[in-house]
Amino acid sequence: MSDHILKAYDDDLAQLKAMLSEMGGLAEEQLNHSMEALVRRDTRLAGQVIQADEKIDAMEIAVEEKAVLTIAKRQPLARDLRNIMVAIRIASDLERIGDLAKNVAKRSHAINDTLPRRLSAGLERMGQLSQAQLKMVLDAFAADDAEKAMEVWRHDEDIDALYNSIFRELLTYMMEDPRMISACTHLLFATKNIERIGDHATNIAENIYYLVHGKPLREERPKKDKTSITPFELKQD
Amino acid sequence: MNDMTFKTVFTPPQPKILATNPAKIIAEGVDVYYGEKHAIKNLSLTIPDKAVSAFIGPSGCGKSTFLRSINRMNDTIPGCRVTGVINVDGQAIYDPSIDVVDLRARIGMVFQKPNPFPKSIFENVAYGPRIHGLAKDKTALEQIVTESLKRASLWDEVKDRLHQPGTGLSGGQQQRLCIARAIAVNPEVILMDEPCSALDPIATARIEELITELKEKFCIVIVTHSMQQAARVSDLTAFFHLGILVEAGDTDEVFTSPQEKRTHDYITGRFG
Numbered sequence A: 001m002s003d004h005i006l007k008a009y010d011d012d013l014a015q016l017k018a019m020l021s022e023m024g025g026l027a028e029e030q031l032n033h034s035m036e037a038l039v040r041r042d043t044r045l046a047g048q049v050i051q052a053d054e055k056i057d058a059m060e061i062a063v064e065e066k067a068v069l070t071i072a073k074r075q076p077l078a079r080d081l082r083n084i085m086v087a088i089r090i091a092s093d094l095e096r097i098g099d100l101a102k103n104v105a106k107r108s109h110a111i112n113d114t115l116p117r118r119l120s121a122g123l124e125r126m127g128q129l130s131q132a133q134l135k136m137v138l139d140a141f142a143a144d145d146a147e148k149a150m151e152v153w154r155h156d157e158d159i160d161a162l163y164n165s166i167f168r169e170l171l172t173y174m175m176e177d178p179r180m181i182s183a184c185t186h187l188l189f190a191t192k193n194i195e196r197i198g199d200h201a202t203n204i205a206e207n208i209y210y211l212v213h214g215k216p217l218r219e220e221r222p223k224k225d226k227t228s229i230t231p232f233e234l235k236q237d
Numbered sequence B: 001m002n003d004m005t006f007k008t009v010f011t012p013p014q015p016k017i018l019a020t021n022p023a024k025i026i027a028e029g030v031d032v033y034y035g036e037k038h039a040i041k042n043l044s045l046t047i048p049d050k051a052v053s054a055f056i057g058p059s060g061c062g063k064s065t066f067l068r069s070i071n072r073m074n075d076t077i078p079g080c081r082v083t084g085v086i087n088v089d090g091q092a093i094y095d096p097s098i099d100v101v102d103l104r105a106r107i108g109m110v111f112q113k114p115n116p117f118p119k120s121i122f123e124n125v126a127y128g129p130r131i132h133g134l135a136k137d138k139t140a141l142e143q144i145v146t147e148s149l150k151r152a153s154l155w156d157e158v159k160d161r162l163h164q165p166g167t168g169l170s171g172g173q174q175q176r177l178c179i180a181r182a183i184a185v186n187p188e189v190i191l192m193d194e195p196c197s198a199l200d201p202i203a204t205a206r207i208e209e210l211i212t213e214l215k216e217k218f219c220i221v222i223v224t225h226s227m228q229q230a231a232r233v234s235d236l237t238a239f240f241h242l243g244i245l246v247e248a249g250d251t252d253e254v255f256t257s258p259q260e261k262r263t264h265d266y267i268t269g270r271f272g
Helices: A007-039 A043-074 A078-114 A121-142 A146-176 A178-213 B063-070 B100-106 B121-131 B138-151 B171-184 B201-214 B227-233 B261-267
Strands: B023-034 B037-048 B052-056 B080-088 B107-110 B189-193 B219-223 B236-241 B244-250
Touching: A007 A043, A007 A078, A007 A121, A007 A178, A043 A078, A078 A178, A078 B261, A121 A146, A121 A178, A146 A178, B023 B063, B023 B219, B037 B063, B037 B219, B037 B236, B037 B244, B052 B063, B052 B227, B063 B080, B063 B189, B063 B219, B063 B236, B100 B107, B107 B171, B121 B138, B121 B171, B138 B171, B171 B189, B171 B201, B201 B219, B201 B227, B219 B227, B236 B261, B244 B261
Parallel strands: B052 B219, B052 B236, B107 B189, B189 B219
Antiparallel strands: B023 B037, B023 B080, B236 B244
């Protein structure tokens, strides 16, 4: 993309992008730390994650202000306009990712004290997948790479599939031993949060597609999250 | 000369506005020359009725030249030649049988700088209907003048001083007077060549509001240097560059996702 005649306009857009990549970095870090806190049962780290969330919240507001100001000053059109719209949306997705990571950290507090056995290995794997998705989508955004964004978009179903199996696994634990119900419920919510983070990553991917191509992605995303329609069956012996 | 060189670069699938509004002006293979200078190159464009079409592009791109070709204003420029076909309601306006004076009554024009006649406000508007014999008596003429001033949203401001000179009005009022003068002869098409570039933002907003009202009755074509103005008032936008119609499409699409890179670069302020 060639430069604007008015250099200050380029600076505005570059600043907006820089703010978003900083915010993206922060969201990535929050997710990584919350997973680590959960897996390693690190209550201190969980506390840090909870504290750091307000930084992301503040950045979302800063991005919005910058975007509004740029619209007011430059009257952006075409791709510049999409750029700003997309910046606002991505900032809100990143803010939600931050919130979800914080929630995972909060739940890890509760789980760390009560859950006697090791976490499911699936959860760890799911965390890695969502981390990889988030990283990839942020890279795609930095490079305006719609192809890469589409790859993220298509891979979300892996997270969904894993979520499904963890859901079943946790149900089984709870049925085996009702004393596990409290911890497993927390774990279930944590898992759901991570699955939601994957969804936000695909939202960001859709926005990158829109930014580059100028039209929204119309295809239906492949979905494998079936937990909402999974009946709770008690096995009769 | 290779024909392909001057092909209109991009014609997207029929703009949506043409599906709802019938075509008023159809240009096909139009070339305009000023002596040696080839100002418009093989232009084909359909302009919808009862809608606003905006021509945008950098200075010297040919947008005003094409606008002026639509009511044969270029005839008065020595060395200017127009080839190809421009049809208004299916009638070829460059046909030798066409009476240019009648044509210009059907296709009115408003210019960049307000240019009222050095006469009273009333006379400015009455002049056209009188020479075209549109009013059978004084009452009918007054009726036309009142009606035109009302339609140009100027009536309330001038009704008590109709016989004072038109040149004594503010710039924005003068421009609305010129619009009243143009619509007094009951034209079908109104051509506007940067009608707001000499006006302040409030006067500009009034004219834009007026344009939006007038499109109910007329086919309006506007040349503007303000991208925002084109985005605000028009239904169809045509982007010209170096004498070529680069892209024409629904305004909503041209300003959010233009198909041609040159259009994109121009409207986002990357060249011009």
